[in-house]
Ligand code: SF4
Ligand code: SF4
C-alpha cells in the first residue's frame with residue numbers, strides 16, 4: 302500500500318513538474334511553418350513534418366488560433382477516447398480499430414508522434430507556447446498521465462509506428478518468426494536505454510537535434526527522407542518481419558523513456574499465485590515483458606493479451622483450479 306501511494310505521489314509530481322514548467326522557453330514551432338504569412342496561416346500543433354522547422358526557427362512569429370485547431374483538438378480527443386475505451390473494454394475489435402486509426406490519423410494524416418525532439422525539449426526545458434499548441438499538449442499530457450497510471454499505454458495503441466508493427470504482426474505468418482534466446486533478449490532490451498542516453502548526451506554536447514532522424518523512424522509517415530534514411534528503414538522493417546516489434550523492444554528511445562516512467566505506474570497488471578508456475582501468459586506476451594510470475598513494467602505496453610488470459614475462466618490456471626476445487630468439494634459433500 303505504501304509503495305502504491307509513493308508511486309502515485311511520484312507520478313503526480315512528475316506530471317505537475319512537466320506541466321508547470323511548460324511555457325518557460327517556447328520553441329515557437331508552429332510559426333516557423335511560414336512566419337512571413339502570419340495572418341493567413343492556420344496554427345497547427347507541431348507535427349513530424351514540422352520537427353526540422355521546430356528545431357531551426359526559434360524566432361518566428363506565432364499565428365493565432367482558428368477553427369482548424371478546434372477540429373484538430375476534437376479529432377485527437379476522439380482518437381484518445383477510442384484508445385482508452387479499447388483499453389478499458391479489453392476489446393480486440395476496438396484495439397484493432399485504434400491501431401488502424403493510429404497509423405492513418407496519427408501517422409499519415411496528423412504526423413504527430415512523441416519524439417526524441419520532445420525529450421530534447423524536456424531536457425532543456427523548452428516547450429511550445431500552450432495556447433497555440435493545445436493539441437500537442439493534449440498528446441503529451443495523455444502520454445505522461447496514462448504512463449503514470451497504467452504504464453506504456455501510448456506504445457500499446459497510440460504511437461503510429463508501434464501500431465504499424467503490431468498490425469504487421471497480425472498478418473505475417475508465425476513460421477517467419479524468430480524469438481531471441483532469453484539470455485540475449487534480456488541484454489538486448491538495454492540497447493534502447495543506451496541509445497536514449499547516447500542521443501541525449503550527443504544533443505547536450507553538440508546542441509544538434511537532427512540526430513533524431515537517424516535514431517527513430519517516425520519521419521517515415523511524412524514520406525520524406527534521404528536514401529540513407531529509407532535504406533535504414535527498409536532494413537528495420539525487414540528485421541521486424543522476423544523479430545516481432547523489433548524497434549519498440551530493443552531500439553526506441555521514446556519507448557525507453559516511457560519505460561523508465563512506467564516504473565512509477567500506479568495501476569499494474571494483477572497476478573494470481575498460480576502465475577508462479579504457470580507459463581501461459583509468459584508465452585503469450587509478444588513483448589518479452591513477462592518473466593515467470595513477474596511483469597517487467599518498463600517493457601510492458603499494456604497490450605491486453607495477458608490480461609485477457611488472466612480473466613479467462615476456460616484458460617487461466619487460477620480459474621481452472623478454482624473450478625476443480627469446487628467440484629471436489631461438491632463431490633465430497635455428496636459422499
Ligand atoms: S516503443 Fe517507440 S516506436 Fe514503439 S510504440 Fe513506443 S514510442 Fe512508438
Ligand atoms: S494464465 Fe492465469 S495463472 Fe497462468 S500465468 Fe496467466 S494469469 Fe497466471
Ligand code: SF4
Pocket residue numbers: 570585586587588589590591596597600601602603604605606607608
Ligand atoms: S502480454 Fe501482458 S505483460 Fe506482455 S505486453 Fe501485453 S499486457 Fe504487457
